[in-house]
Structure formats: structure tokens, C-alpha cells
Amino acid sequence: MLRKLGISALLLMFCISFASGAAAEEKTDAFYTGDLEGYTITPAKDSVGDSGQKYIYDTIMQGETNWHTKNVNSHVTVLNVDLNWGDSSDSLRLGIYTPDWQYLGEFYDSADGKVNGRINIDISNPAGIAEGTWHYEVYGYSVFETEDYYL
Known part of the structure; x- marks a missing residue:
């Protein structure tokens, strides 16, 4: 009886490790698939960008929020968000x-897979990005003196 239980336990462990390995292979490069149905956030591809993007220049200090x-205004399935301050010794949070003021989350310098003074991400939804005014909160998380940035 003990031998049958031992063999059964080994088979169960093998099945669990096989199933978890198969699940790991199905991962995408998305790092956010939060509570908002259909939205996925991934590091942006360098060639991808919103050609209609109006760049905003601003400055920020430690503890300040902009x-x-x-x-x-039109049906798009990917929205690129690119916060660039270029100085990896300072840290901003986005x-x-x-x-409709649903919070997608907060993102730091490493959100796009690189620590380079830039958060460059794509927000995608196959059903379409919500039309209207999106809001970006830039916070001076760890800033020495004043940091300038583009968004």
C-alpha cells in the first residue's frame, strides 16, 4: 500500500511540474494584465510610437506631482506612453x-525592461483603447535638485 502511495505521489509531482512548465511556455512579454478587462501593457518596441504624439516638456522636483x-479621439488598439528624462540617477514614477479614471497602475524606470531614465510602454486592447482624455501622473520619486522630462 505504501509503495502504491509513493508511486502515486511521484506521478502527481511529475504532472504538476509538467503542467507548470507548459504554462510558463505560454507567457507573453506583457507585464501587466490587470483588473481592467482587455488591457495589456508591454515594453514599447523602439519603432512603435504614436505619430500624432504632442511632446510635452516639463520639470519636476523631489516629491512633486505633475x-x-x-x-x-479615434479607434486605436495601441497607445504608446513614453516618459523620458534620460538621467538614470533620478527616478520618476508614472x-x-x-x-473614466480607472487606474492602470504605476510604472518606474525599469517598467520597459531597461533602467535608462525612460519609461516607454504600450497599452493595448484588441477591442480598442478607451476614447477620451487619458491622465498621466508624473511623480518625482527620487530626484536630486530639478529634473526635466518629455512626455
């Missing part, structure tokens, strides 16, 4: 809100 908006 708000910016982006209007989405909060993103949909037009």
Missing part, C-alpha cells in the same frame, strides 16, 4: 488613468 493628459 499631471498631463492625452486625448484619444501613474496612468483611463478616461
